[in-house]
Amino acid sequence: MPAVTTTRALVPASSRGRGAFFVLPLLAVLLALSACARPAPTGQPMPVSFLPAPGExxxxxxxxxxxxxxxxxxxxxxxxxxxxxxxxxxxxxxxxxxxxxxxxxxxxxxxxxxxxxxxxxxxxxxxxxxxxxxxxxxxxxxxxxxxxxxxxxxxxxxxxxxxxxxxxxxxxxPPGVIRRLSAAAMQNATTDATGADPVAALSPEDRAHLPARIIEPAPEQLAFLREVMGSHPRQAKAGQGAVDPRQEARFLLIQSxxxxxxxxxxxxxxxxxxxxxxxxxxxxxxxxxxxxxxxxxxxxxxxxxxxxxxxxxxxxxxxxxxxxxxCPESFESRMGMTLESRPLVLAGQGGQDFEVLVGAVRRGSPAEAAGLRPGDVVLRAGGHRMRSLAVLHLAGSDAYREKKNLVFVIRRGEDCYSVDLGRLGQQGSRPAPSGGAQPAQPGGR
Structure with a gap:
């Protein structure tokens, strides 16, 4: 366990005799065992009855x-x-x-x-x-x-x-028809308060590609689509989170x-x-x-x-x-790594927890040069605990905005390391000159 290695490193030099070396890890193990002695909860629902493999x-x-x-x-x-x-x-x-x-x-x-x-x-x-x-x-x-x-x-x-x-x-x-319909929907919303049909603004050739009947969303789907629309930063008004009615009408039309x-x-x-x-x-x-x-x-x-x-x-x-x-969630980075999110807990309403694994590393890639290897577990990305792949976006945005290198803390076997992936969004950016995964500092988890 990484905690055992960290505990040994923090023992004062004067106390690093044979007894001190064994006593502290032994105490840690005994404390861990006592913490695990509670009866397992029996009232929690069991949403799945087995741990599936990808593709099952x-x-x-x-x-x-x-x-x-x-x-x-x-x-x-x-x-x-x-x-x-x-x-x-x-x-x-x-x-x-x-x-x-x-x-x-x-x-x-x-x-x-x-x-x-x-x-x-x-x-x-x-x-x-x-x-x-x-x-x-x-x-x-x-x-x-x-x-x-x-x-x-x-x-x-x-x-x-x-x-x-x-x-x-x-x-x-065809995407060209969708683009022209989208533009017509916005143009009508801007210039015609009567709400003219944007389909009528298309050419006969474009209209021939549209469905004969455009079926509007059910109320349940309408609520979902509005939630999706409102969560998109480009569609919301700055600082308000309110959706532009013209944008919403266009979005719902295109989805329908x-x-x-x-x-x-x-x-x-x-x-x-x-x-x-x-x-x-x-x-x-x-x-x-x-x-x-x-x-x-x-x-x-x-x-x-x-x-x-x-x-x-x-x-x-x-x-x-x-x-x-x-099928686990996955992300393939241009740095040459593929990350996968795997569930640690399948307890349903008890709250899920995940770990992010390195599924693949392309040979000759920046990820390989930085020391990342298949099977590594990513514990932290930048200043964020890696609970899901969504955290990677937050960490990347922070690193890009602050002009800092993106650094992972990873677990490999019983050891923890830091992996410096370099600057984001800069051509020619390389991992740190020292190369390879470096031992993580105590508390890096």
Whole structure:
């Protein structure tokens, strides 16, 4: 334990005999054991009945769900909505696994993709037939323009589509049309107090890409979207936290167009192919059934919708989804490190605690040069205790604003070290010249 090492270092030199060396650690151990002798609480709820590995499925009650059980669970669903965080590699690997599992069903599914406009369906049709390899999709779909998130993370999904010859369909509206609709919404709000329809300001060509019916949010989703809107610093008035009504109206319109378009295209894919449709989209469009699912139920009444969403190890909310996939939150830094957040306590209402691990370090990167290694546990970032990956943003902002180096305190085995990652936002910035992880000072935890 790091505490034992620290205790020994604080013993006065005159007392560092054999007896002093053993007595203080022994007292620390005895105190720790006595503190652990309390009976475990029995009244706390148990949200999950096992500690899942990344990629494992859970029921909405928090119990294991084997692949065959997932296939049976999805057998009656017309639509299977799978949520993702676009930058989380585990989410995309889980999506690929879900497609492989459902490809063995009596009627394999079609796949609807938020990350591709419906205008790209001819390209996806060729790809599904095996006309070209997955690696060519980035260019053919104009991925950087139409989506922008790292294409490599989506390769497992596209390989599963190709391997199982699943029909694939783009679901969303081209980003250029969304930008022009957004601008029209703001222009109308600025110049026309009567609230003219911004859709009417678009060209006929642009309007052809919009859903035939723009379904407004349910009250529950409206509250959620307003909360998201209000938490965005660029959308709130300085010092007030109040949302500009024009910005809010534009935001709600774009979200409604996005969800309505994806639902409309998913329903069209089901009717075109006669297959169930697996929709891959961001978690905000899936969880709780308020986004795409609600619009599907309007457009295809009576159709069964199954919701699958990632679970990060936080509070387990049964209402979010019918099936959960455990995928830890992760962050891939340009410094060459990948950090993962793992739950330490799964006690539900008792309050979660997490540890942040270094999952990978790219060879030759600044992170490697600074001494960071896979398996390190990040205890502190700057002046903040590393309770979650969100702390990294706070620590980085502090270091950038104060023109200081970003320093981690990490635990490696029984030892603690400091890791100097250098300045942020400066080209050519290097870790401290001494290089490597340095022993942390007492109290560094």
């Amino acid at each position: 499925f859970l029921t909405d009650a928090g119990d294991p769900l084997p692949p065959e059980a997932l296939r049976r669970r999805a057998a009656t669903a017309a639509y299977v909505l799978v949520g993702e965080s676009h930058g989380n590699a585990c989410d995309h690997e889980a999506e690929a696994r879900i497609l492989a599992i459902l490809a063995h069903a009596e009627t394999p599914p079609a796949v609807g993709l938020e990350m591709a406009p419906a205008a790209q369906n001819p390209v996806l049709a060729e790809f599904s037939r095996g006309a070209f390899p997955p690696e060519e999709l980035e260019r053919r779909l104009d991925w950087k323009t139409n989506w922008g998130h790292p294409f490599a993370k989506y390769l497992p999904v596209f390989r599963a589509i190709r391997d199982w010859r699943l029909p694939a369909f783009g679901l969303n509206v 167009v996005w969800d309505s378009a994806m639902a409309e295209q998913a329903v069209r894919a089901r009717r075109t192919t006669g297959r169930p449709v697996v929709v891959l989209a961001g978690t905000a469009h899936v969880e709780g059934g308020l986004g795409i699912a609600r619009r599907i139920r309007v457009l295809d009444p009576g159709a069964e919708v199954l919701l699958i969403s990632p679970w990060r190890g936080d509070e387990f909310a049964k209402a979010d989804a019918d099936v959960r996939v455990y």
